[in-house]
Amino acid sequence: MTEGLRYAYAVVRDTGAPDAALDALTALEGVTGVADESVYAVRHLGLAVLAGAVPAEDYAEGPLRKRLEDMAWLEKMARAHQRVVDTAGAESCVIPVRLATVCHGDEGLRRMLATGRERFTAALDRLEGRVEWGVKAYATQPAAEEPPAGAANAADAPSTPGAMSGRDYLRRRKAQRQAAEQRWGDTEEGARLVHETLGGLAEQSRLHPPQDPRLSGISDRNVLNAAYLVRREDSADFAERVGELAGRTPALRVELTGPWAPYSFTAMDETSGAAGETGSAGADG
Numbered sequence: 001m002t003e004g005l006r007y008a009y010a011v012v013r014d015t016g017a018p019d020a021a022l023d024a025l026t027a028l029e030g031v032t033g034v035a036d037e038s039v040y041a042v043r044h045l046g047l048a049v050l051a052g053a054v055p056a057e058d059y060a061e062g063p064l065r066k067r068l069e070d071m072a073w074l075e076k077m078a079r080a081h082q083r084v085v086d087t088a089g090a091e092s093c094v095i096p097v098r099l100a101t102v103c104h105g106d107e108g109l110r111r112m113l114a115t116g117r118e119r120f121t122a123a124l125d126r127l128e129g130r131v132e133w134g135v136k137a138y139a140t141q142p143a144a145e146e147p148p149a150g151a152a153n154a155a156d157a158p159s160t161p162g163a164m165s166g167r168d169y170l171r172r173r174k175a176q177r178q179a180a181e182q183r184w185g186d187t188e189e190g191a192r193l194v195h196e197t198l199g200g201l202a203e204q205s206r207l208h209p210p211q212d213p214r215l216s217g218i219s220d221r222n223v224l225n226a227a228y229l230v231r232r233e234d235s236a237d238f239a240e241r242v243g244e245l246a247g248r249t250p251a252l253r254v255e256l257t258g259p260w261a262p263y264s265f266t267a268m269d270e271t272s273g274a275a276g277e278t279g280s281a282g283a284d285g
Contacts, residue, residue, distance in 0.1 A: 010094040014048040024088040034080040044110040089261035131259035137224035139187035190249035191224040202228035206264040227264035
């Protein structure tokens with residue numbers, strides 16, 4: 001298996017053991033890639049890249065660029081890519097390769113490893129024994145209080161028995177707005193405290209932009225979207241701490257995901273695009 005297009009998923013250390021004993025590869029037994037292909041390892045210079053053979057009709061440069069405009073296809077590919085990376089990284093350190101990185105044959109994969117060797121090795125040294133945890137916090141907005149019956153006409157008929165005066169109605173609405181603003185302030189402060197606390201437990205942290213509700217399907221306001229680099233052996237304590245923090249602010253819903261391969265802490269643009277023979281959204285030259 002040397003010719004044709006190869007889709008690259010992740011880089012791992014080459015321990016020198018036979019393929020059957022390579023931890024990352026062993027974990028991938030029965031797991032298929034973006035084209036439902038088997039994943040194998042190509043070794044070079046003390047490194048190994050996990051890759052799979054993919055068809056030119058979908059993954060050659062021209063067809064791939066068009067395919068990437070199909071959001072449903074792109075989502076399916078991204079999920080398969082992540083499945084391979086996370087499965088391989090469950091028990092060993094892996095450096096994820098940028099989505100849609102395609103090489104020409106095994107030789108293209110070796111060129112990628114050779115060109116990016118220093119950066120791949122440095123990343124593996126830095127991230128060995130670490131995993132990524134994701135934490136999102138959402139502020140749920142309370143249902144708006146409905147004014148009492150007749151309040152809408154209070155300004156026109158302030159003398160009606162039992163009706164709220166126009167002035168009282170405006171005061172009430174102002175108080176509701178102020179309470180809502182205070183609540184948002186409380187949740188944002190709560191999110192800040194969550195991040196500071198978890199940042200103190202992690203070796204590194206990254207703040208990502210808030211999730212777009214149109215993409216996430218979650219209407220609650222996303223006030224924290226962060227990733228934390230944690231030693232694998234500290235993961236249980238980290239998760240427990242997240243659970244404790246989740247109960248401190250009733251208006252704040254905290255969501256924990258992971259552990260993942262350290263996507264947010266890999267120099268993605270340097271390592272995965274290091275080789276001139278490879279690229280995202282296209283085959284290598």
